[in-house]
Amino acid sequence: MGKPIMFQWAINHAIAEEMRRDPTVFIIGEDVGKPGGPFGVTRGIIDEFGPERAVDTPISEGAIIGLCVGAAAAGLRPVAEIMFMNFITLCVEELYNQASKMRWMFGAQVKVPMVVRAMTAGGYGAGPHHSSSLESWFASMPGLKVVMPSTPVNAKGLMKAAIRDDNPVLYVEPLSSYRIKAEIPEGDYITPIGKCEIVREGTDITIVSVGRMLQEALKAVDVLEKDGIKPELIDLLTINPLDMETIYASVKKTNRLVIIHEAKQTMGIGAEIAASVQEKMFDWLDAPVERVAAPFTHIAFQPKLEQHYLPDATKLVAKVKQMLG
Amino acid sequence: MKISKETKIDLFTRMVKIRTFEDETHKIFMAGKEMPGFLHLSQGEEAMAVGTCANLTFDDAIYTTHRGHGCIIAKGADLKPMMAELFGRIDGCCKGRAGSMHFADVKTGCMGSNGIVGEGMRLAIGTAFAQKYQKTKNVTAVFFGDGATGTGAFHESFNMAATLKLPVIFVCSINFYAQMTHKSVHIPIEHVADRAAGYGAPGVTIDGNDVELVYEEVSKAVKHCRAGKGPYMIEGITYRHHGHFIGDPCNYRPAGELEEWLKKDPIVLYEQKLLKEGVLDEKRIQQIKEECKNLVDEAVAFARQSPQPDIEELYKDILA
Incomplete structure (x- = not known):
């Protein structure tokens, strides 16, 4: 490196x-x-x-x-x-x-x-x-x-x-x-488009993070692991075309899925992933697919309001615990 | 400017070819069975298309509008795949996916019609950028109507072309109607070509029904662009014989207006001129018209025998 x-x-x-x-x-x-x-x-x-x-x-x-x-x-x-x-x-x-x-x-x-x-x-x-x-x-x-x-x-x-x-x-x-x-690796390399990356392997729940939410998800995984929960963390990387096969394989293993993205939950990437997973993986799911994303309003300049709007590690930890609880 | 006899005959022939193609297309569309979608025809505006394209080679690019058959034929595209495209057949120039409003014929430099008014201008500056970047002497001509001068695309593209000194010829065919709204309602000045001065570029207003005049003016524009001097605007005053689309009742057009313009039909005017000059005689004119009719008939026959696309075509070529 x-x-x-x-x-x-x-x-x-x-x-x-x-x-x-x-x-x-x-x-x-x-x-x-x-x-x-x-x-x-x-x-x-x-x-x-x-x-x-x-x-x-x-x-x-x-x-x-x-x-x-x-x-x-x-x-x-x-x-x-x-x-x-x-x-x-x-x-x-x-x-x-x-x-x-x-x-x-x-x-x-x-x-x-x-x-x-x-x-x-x-x-x-x-x-x-x-x-x-x-x-x-x-x-x-x-x-x-x-x-x-x-x-x-x-x-x-x-x-x-x-x-x-x-x-x-x-x-x-x-x-x-x-x-x-x-x-970063020396020399010429590419990250293939259309492939997500399994960042952390786990067995209890699959977390799919989108873009910068990887940083929040990593913090959340650290907290969860301390509590004895082993999440599998997938970094989506490409939004179109979606690499659903990697997500399906992970859900087969963990039987639970939560998606975290900064964009609004309504009509978001999480909705698309959740719909595909329930169509293809219904028998493998032990809980409803959940999303941690922005609410259906506008992003605020005001710091307190913006913080409430944006998804983060704390919200993800709470959601995972609720799903496993 | 001395225009050779061959060029004059070429200008006339190209205009007749367009008119014959569009008249036949109109007939087939009205019969209602073979041609799907919407159809926007350009009869009356042929001199702008031909006078411009006769100055260009296949290495030069054009972008045109939803009313673009004339420009594409003027540039030299083969009528057979064009007609097949209008029929929605697999041998169409775009495999039957684009139809009248969106087709392109890249090998002849026809980089696309466009369903979005004004948008050809934004794309044209890109092709002109590539021509300059690759150090060619090629140019891009972009056709648009009076309606498109109200779009942000007109300002953005002209300003960008002038700023980056791109070889773009802005060819505005004033046909008096932005869809159905008269020019006097949506353009606050007499001549939109005056706006070129605001970008530091030449802009001229000419009789767009005089094909030789258009040819001469565009040749100056081409020279200007090939010399690396940036964009040039030509505004040609012409007229759209048909409505905005086929089926448009044209109730917004004052009585007698069309009849006045039919007297100034660019093909009729040029035919009279060439007869008077002795460039063509009645017999040769008849022959040219028959040759064009034969080409169009062959194109229709070609389109009719071409199959409809398979359903799989819907999913092909989305990505390269």
Whole structure:
């Protein structure tokens, strides 16, 4: 393993390595050049590759993503930054009607290899227009892959996989993880899209965590293990396509399932997983499938309200104990 | 600008080809049995499509609208897979998945019609970006109507194209109706091409029914774009002979308006001009029309013999 690096530099290194490897890869977005984005994720890329491959744009989310679709259809591999995920509402048109449908709609005449980076920012008091987790909207779009890294290791591996993928990929990165450090493997590696990872093996209950909720789930597992409960922890990593086989196999072993995600519970990823598990695994379940997720309201700027809104380790521990109790 | 005799005949032939294709399509659609979905026809606007595309090669790209048959034929797409597409058959250019409003023919540089008004502009800047990035001298032309000038896509795309100096020709066919709403209701200025100045780009307003004029103006735009000078806008005043869609009763159109515009039909005008100039005689004109009719008839026969897609097609090609 190499020396520890921060999550945000793992993303940065993945992009830079892919740009060195493949001249068709470029980055584009607001502030991606000299500033390197609001939190410096793309810092230094413009110095190595120049403004032709680190393209600063006007504040025009729709045109940024439209440009990526047109460029990808013409043979390039754009990596776009959309900044806070709420801003993606300004380019749902391009992602849904254009990027996700183009290959199918045109009878496979084109490929649309592009990556769109969007940042979730729960926990920072960033308020209703800067904190939302909207991944489930996009996970319902055939033709658009959605990944949610949770550690520096998979942040790098998933970014490299996303850039090499011949399809549009939405890459959802959590602001609160940017400063997490970990040793990452030396040299070139990818984290495969469409595969979840069993982070902790156990026998009593399966916990599926989504994106940054891995950090909360790890804390919860530590607490639960001290109480003699052995959860199996699965990091979902890809939201579309879902790796249900790994989840089914785990449920077969534990007979209980809880899903934790930062996005709202209503119409969320947890609902989709729960529905699939009860369809396929009904006889293997000893308890209803449960979810720990945000309530059906808006995320608050106010710290006390935001804390109540966001799922965390404490809420997960309580839910698991209730399910096993 | 001196336009050669061959080019003049080519311009005329392409326009007749479009008109023949769309008239036949109209007839088949109205018969109600063979052509599913919605149909938006462009009779009357052929000079804009042809005058533009006659300046382009297959390596140059176009994006067009939900009313896009004319542009795609003008660019040189084969009529057979186009017709099969309208019939929803497996040999259609998009395997019968796209239909009239969404089809593309990538090998001829037709990068897509679009069901979303204005959206072609956002995609066009991307293909133009790739043309510049790959250091080609190719250009992208994007067609849109007066209605699309009200979209955010128009501003965002033009502004981005100008900022990044992208080789995009914005081709606006003023057909006077944004679906069913007259231009005077939704555009506050006389000429939308004036807006190009706001992006530091050239913009001209011309008679969009004069195919030679369109051809000449677009050739200037192509030269401008190939020289790396950024986008260029051409606004052509033309008219949509049919309603927004086939079946539209057109009750919003003042009495006599269509009849006035039919006198300015771009094909009729050009036919008269070429006869007068002695470029074509009646016999040759008749011959061109028959040749186009034969091509369209062959396309219809091709479409009719092509099977419907199997159900499995619904699940193919979602991912590459």
